[in-house]
Amino acid sequence: MTAPLLAVDGLVKHFALSSENWFRRERPTVRAVDGVSFTLGAGETLGLVGESGCGKSTIGKLVLQLIPATAGAVRFEGRDLVDIPAAELRRLRREIQVVFQDPQGSLNPRMSVAEIVLEPLVAQGEKLTPALREYAGDLLERVGLTRAHATRHPHEFSGGQRQRIGIARAIAPKPKLIICDEAVSALDVSIQAQVINLLMDLQDEMGLSYLFIGHDLAVVRHVADRLAVMYLGRIVETGPKHTVYTAPRHPYTQALLASVPVSHPRQRRARVGVRGEIPSPLAPPPGCHFHPRCPFAQDICRNEAPPLREIAADHRVSCHFAETIVPAKG
Amino acid sequence: MADTLVMERAARPARLARMGAGLRRIGKSRAFVIGAVLFAFICLAATIGPLFTSVSPNALAIRSRFQPPSMEFWLGTDNLGRSVLSRVLWGARLSLGIGFAVVLINAAFGVLLGALAGYYRKLDNILMRVADALMAFPAVLLAIGIASALGPSAVTAIVALSVVYVPRTARVVRASVLVVRELDYVHAARACGATDRRIVMKHILPNCMAPLIVQLSFVFAYAILSEAVLSFLGLGAPPTVPSWGVLISEGRAYMREAAWLTIVPGAAIAITVLGLNLLGDGLRDVLDPRMKVEQG
Amino acid sequence: MSPLLSLRNVSVAFGGQPVVRDVSFDVASREIVGLVGESGSGKSVTALAILGLLPPTAEITGEIVFEGRDLPALGRRQMRRLRGAGIGMIFQEPMSSLNPVFTVGDQIIEAIRVHQRISRRAAADRAVELLEKVGIPAPRRRLEDYPHQMSGGMRQRVMIAIALSCSPRLLIADEPTTALDVTIQAQLLDLLAEVREEFGTAVVLITHNMGVIAEIADRVVVMYASRVVEEAGVFPLFDHPRHPYTRGLMASTPAMDMEAPRLVTIPGGTPTPGNLPPGCNFAPRCGYAIPPCAEGVPPMDAFADGQRAACIRARELGPAAPR
Numbered sequence: 001m002t003a004p005l006l007a008v009d010g011l012v013k014h015f016a017l018s019s020e021n022w023f024r025r026e027r028p029t030v031r032a033v034d035g036v037s038f039t040l041g042a043g044e045t046l047g048l049v050g051e052s053g054c055g056k057s058t059i060g061k062l063v064l065q066l067i068p069a070t071a072g073a074v075r076f077e078g079r080d081l082v083d084i085p086a087a088e089l090r091r092l093r094r095e096i097q098v099v100f101q102d103p104q105g106s107l108n109p110r111m112s113v114a115e116i117v118l119e120p121l122v123a124q125g126e127k128l129t130p131a132l133r134e135y136a137g138d139l140l141e142r143v144g145l146t147r148a149h150a151t152r153h154p155h156e157f158s159g160g161q162r163q164r165i166g167i168a169r170a171i172a173p174k175p176k177l178i179i180c181d182e183a184v185s186a187l188d189v190s191i192q193a194q195v196i197n198l199l200m201d202l203q204d205e206m207g208l209s210y211l212f213i214g215h216d217l218a219v220v221r222h223v224a225d226r227l228a229v230m231y232l233g234r235i236v237e238t239g240p241k242h243t244v245y246t247a248p249r250h251p252y253t254q255a256l257l258a259s260v261p262v263s264h265p266r267q268r269r270a271r272v273g274v275r276g277e278i279p280s281p282l283a284p285p286p287g288c289h290f291h292p293r294c295p296f297a298q299d300i301c302r303n304e305a306p307p308l309r310e311i312a313a314d315h316r317v318s319c320h321f322a323e324t325i326v327p328a329k330g
Numbered sequence: 331m332a333d334t335l336v337m338e339r340a341a342r343p344a345r346l347a348r349m350g351a352g353l354r355r356i357g358k359s360r361a362f363v364i365g366a367v368l369f370a371f372i373c374l375a376a377t378i379g380p381l382f383t384s385v386s387p388n389a390l391a392i393r394s395r396f397q398p399p400s401m402e403f404w405l406g407t408d409n410l411g412r413s414v415l416s417r418v419l420w421g422a423r424l425s426l427g428i429g430f431a432v433v434l435i436n437a438a439f440g441v442l443l444g445a446l447a448g449y450y451r452k453l454d455n456i457l458m459r460v461a462d463a464l465m466a467f468p469a470v471l472l473a474i475g476i477a478s479a480l481g482p483s484a485v486t487a488i489v490a491l492s493v494v495y496v497p498r499t500a501r502v503v504r505a506s507v508l509v510v511r512e513l514d515y516v517h518a519a520r521a522c523g524a525t526d527r528r529i530v531m532k533h534i535l536p537n538c539m540a541p542l543i544v545q546l547s548f549v550f551a552y553a554i555l556s557e558a559v560l561s562f563l564g565l566g567a568p569p570t571v572p573s574w575g576v577l578i579s580e581g582r583a584y585m586r587e588a589a590w591l592t593i594v595p596g597a598a599i600a601i602t603v604l605g606l607n608l609l610g611d612g613l614r615d616v617l618d619p620r621m622k623v624e625q626g
Numbered sequence: 627m628s629p630l631l632s633l634r635n636v637s638v639a640f641g642g643q644p645v646v647r648d649v650s651f652d653v654a655s656r657e658i659v660g661l662v663g664e665s666g667s668g669k670s671v672t673a674l675a676i677l678g679l680l681p682p683t684a685e686i687t688g689e690i691v692f693e694g695r696d697l698p699a700l701g702r703r704q705m706r707r708l709r710g711a712g713i714g715m716i717f718q719e720p721m722s723s724l725n726p727v728f729t730v731g732d733q734i735i736e737a738i739r740v741h742q743r744i745s746r747r748a749a750a751d752r753a754v755e756l757l758e759k760v761g762i763p764a765p766r767r768r769l770e771d772y773p774h775q776m777s778g779g780m781r782q783r784v785m786i787a788i789a790l791s792c793s794p795r796l797l798i799a800d801e802p803t804t805a806l807d808v809t810i811q812a813q814l815l816d817l818l819a820e821v822r823e824e825f826g827t828a829v830v831l832i833t834h835n836m837g838v839i840a841e842i843a844d845r846v847v848v849m850y851a852s853r854v855v856e857e858a859g860v861f862p863l864f865d866h867p868r869h870p871y872t873r874g875l876m877a878s879t880p881a882m883d884m885e886a887p888r889l890v891t892i893p894g895g896t897p898t899p900g901n902l903p904p905g906c907n908f909a910p911r912c913g914y915a916i917p918p919c920a921e922g923v924p925p926m927d928a929f930a931d932g933q934r935a936a937c938i939r940a941r942e943l944g945p946a947a948p949r
Contacts, residue, residue: 051808051809061517064517064520065521066517066520066521089523090523091523093521094522096521098521100514100517100518105514106513106515106518108519108533108536108537109537110537111532119522120522120523123522123523123524123525124523158896159665161895166518169518188664188896189875189878189879190664190875190891190892191895191896192878193879193889193890193891194878194891194893196880197888200887200888215807217808218837219880221880221882222880222889245882255809256808259808260837260882261815261835262837262841263837263879263882263883264864265840265860266864267840267883268841273809273813274809277777277810278777
C-alpha cells in the first residue's frame, strides 16, 4: 500500500489564554485539538464535521502550518511538515492550498483579481509576465468567470463570485490538496450548489484531494468520501461516508445526525436530539468528553477516555460501548 | 497577448472611475471640504505669499514701528517696524515645514515600528513598553525636555516632536496591523509561502493606510501647535527666523499696545490646526465608515 | 374568521428604490408561517415593516393589518406598546439585542414591567417561570448572569423568554437559528413548536433554510428579488412546488436522503434591487422562460389547496415531481 497523501498523527494544539498577566503562573489552556489522527488519500475528500469549538478549523490551520502544533505530526507525502527546513516547507506550500469561508475577508481588497489569483505563484518568486497574466485568465474561465474580470477588484463581485476567485487562487499552483474551511457555508443556497459542483468538477479534472471542513452535514454528505466527526478537540467517529451516515455508532454522531433538519415535512418526527450544550473547551469533562450529554453514559465513561477503536473495516469509533449501541437510523 | 494588452488598457479607466467615486464620496463630507479649503489656503499663502510681499520680513523701519494695520502694512508692523504680513507668511513656511517634516518622520518610523510590533509578536512587548514609557509624559512637556537638552533650533523642534508623536503613530499602525494580520487573505498568502516581507508590504500595510492617513493629519496639527509652544518658550527656531511661535513670543510684550502682533500669528495657527482637524475628521468619516454615526 | 395578521400589497422603498414589492399574505392565529428567500429577497425588510422598525426614511405603502388595526397608521407610541404586548420578536444575533451591561434577569424583568404593572418581585418570579419554560436550567441562578456569560443558544432562549413575557399573539423570528450549531438549532425549533402549542402564539419564521421550513412551518411564503413568487401549505409546497424558483431552490439544497453526484443548480446570481430585470424577476435564470415572461410581472395564479404561484407557465408546467 502506498503512503496516503496526508497523514495526521497524534496532532495536539493547546492555546494558552491571556498572556497579559505576568504574575499568574498557571495560564488556562484550551485544548483545541487533543490528539487527532486521520489519513487522506489522493483524489479523496475527507469531511471534517463538528459543532463550533470542536477544533475542526484549528486542524485546517495546523495542516496548512499557519500555526505551530503543540505535538504530533502532519505528514504530506510522507514528509512531516512540522519539522522540515523552512525553505522546503515553503516549496511544499504550493501543493497545499486553502479556500476560506468568508468571501469578504479572504481576498485582499487592494489587489486586482489577476494579482489575487496569481499570488500563490508570485509569492513563490515567479515573475508577473504576460504569459502568467494569460494563465490568470484561463483560471478565471475555469471557475466560471471571464477573462475581463482579471482587472477588477474584489468589491465589484458578489459573494459567490468572490468564492470562485478564491477557488481560482487555490488551484493556480496546481496543488494536490485543498483545505476547504467552511468554503460554501456563507453562500446562498442556489449559489452554494454552483460552488459545490465546481469544487467536485475540479476534483475530477485535477485529481485533487479535499479536506472539507464544514458544519452542514447535508453539504458534507454530498461532497465527502469519508467522514470524521469531532467533539471538543477529539475525533469521535470516522469511516466511509455511507457507514457513518447510515449506521453511526457514536452517540454524538447519532445525535448530530438526528438534529439535521428534515428535507421534507413528511419526515418530521419526535426528535432523538441531544440534551444540553457543548461544554467549554477550557474545562472539558473528564473521561469521555461527551458523557454529560450521553444517554448511554456509564461509570467508565466518566473516568476513562475511550480510544478511537476500529469496530469494522475502516470504521473507527471512540466509545466504550460502540458495539452495543444500536445504530440509529440515518 | 493581445488580450492582456486589452486588459491592461481597460484597467486604466476602471481605476479612474474608482478614484472618481472616491472623490465624490469625500466631497460629500462637509468637514473635509472646509478643512481642505482652509489648509490649502494656508499652504498656498506659505508657498507663493512671500513672493508677493515687497517687504522683507527682516527689513527694519524704525520710523514705522507699531503701525496698526493700514493700506501700506495690511497687518501692521512690529516693534522694529517689520511688516507683520510678511513675517507671518515667511513664518508659515517654517511652521508648515517643521510640521511636514514631523509628518514624514512619523510616517516612516511609525509605519516601520508599528508594523514590526504588530507583525512580530515577540518584538511587540519591547517596542510597546518603550512607546508606553514615552507616552506617559505629557506630549508638550516631553518635547520641551528634549528640546532644552538639545538646544534651540528648527532641527531640535523636529527631533523633539518626532520623538513625541512617533510612538502614537506606531500605536495606530500596530492596532490596524493586528486586525488585518488575522484576515483570511493574509492567512491565504502565508499558506502560499509568501515571505514575511511580502505579506507585510503587499497584504497588510496597504490595508492599514486609512487610519494612518487620518492619524498623520492630526500629527500635522499637533506638530504645528507644539512647535509654536517650543518657539514661544525659546526652544524652537531662533528669533531671527520668524516661525509663528517666535512671532507670538515677540509680540507678547506689546500685547496691550499692539495686539495684532500676537493675534495675527495666533489666528494663523488656529486656522491651520482647525483646517487639519476638520480634514482629519472628514477623512475618517470617508475612509472608515464604521466610525461614522448613523444618520437619519 | 379574519386572520391575525394580513399584509396587502405591501411595498417598501428606500430613496425611491423598492426593496419589497407588492407583498401580500396572511397569518392565522396559532399558525407558523415560513417566510423563505435568499439574501436580498426582501424577507427581513418585510419583517421589520411588520414590526414598525424600519427607519423613517423607508417609504411603506399597502396595508399591514394586525387584529383589525392598520399598523403603518399607528403612532410610534401605540406601535411601541403593540411590540412586546401584541407582537414579539427574536433576531439572528441575540447578543446584539441584549444589553451587555445589565443582567439577563434585569432585562426580562424590565420587559415584563414595561407592559404589566406588577412588583419587581412578582416580575422576577414570572421571569424564572419563563426561563424554565424556554428550557434554561437553574433559572433562578441564571437571572444574575450577564449576556456574555451565556452561550449563543442560551441567549436565544432568553430572547424567546423576553418575547414571550407579555404573551404576544404573534412572534416574528428573523433567522433565529442561523447563528447556532445544528444540535442547538434542533432544540430551539422544538422550543418554537412548543411555544406555539402552549401559548397559542402564531409565528412568522424568516429563514433561508428549507430544512427549517420543512421542520416546523405550516405554510410557506417564498420570496425572490423583492416579490412573493409562491405561497402554499408546507406539504403541497414540498410535494409539488409550482414556481420554477421554488423548484430550483429545493433541488439545489443538498439533502441527507439524497446521493446524487451533482446538485441541480440555478444558473447566475440573484439580482440586486437596483437592477431588476423587466417582467418576471426570475426569468433570466429560469429554464422555462419564454419571451412573454419579460413583458410583465406575472400575476399570482391560484391552485388547489390554496397554493399560489406567480408564474405564467405554472399551469402548463404542472406540479413538479415529488422528491
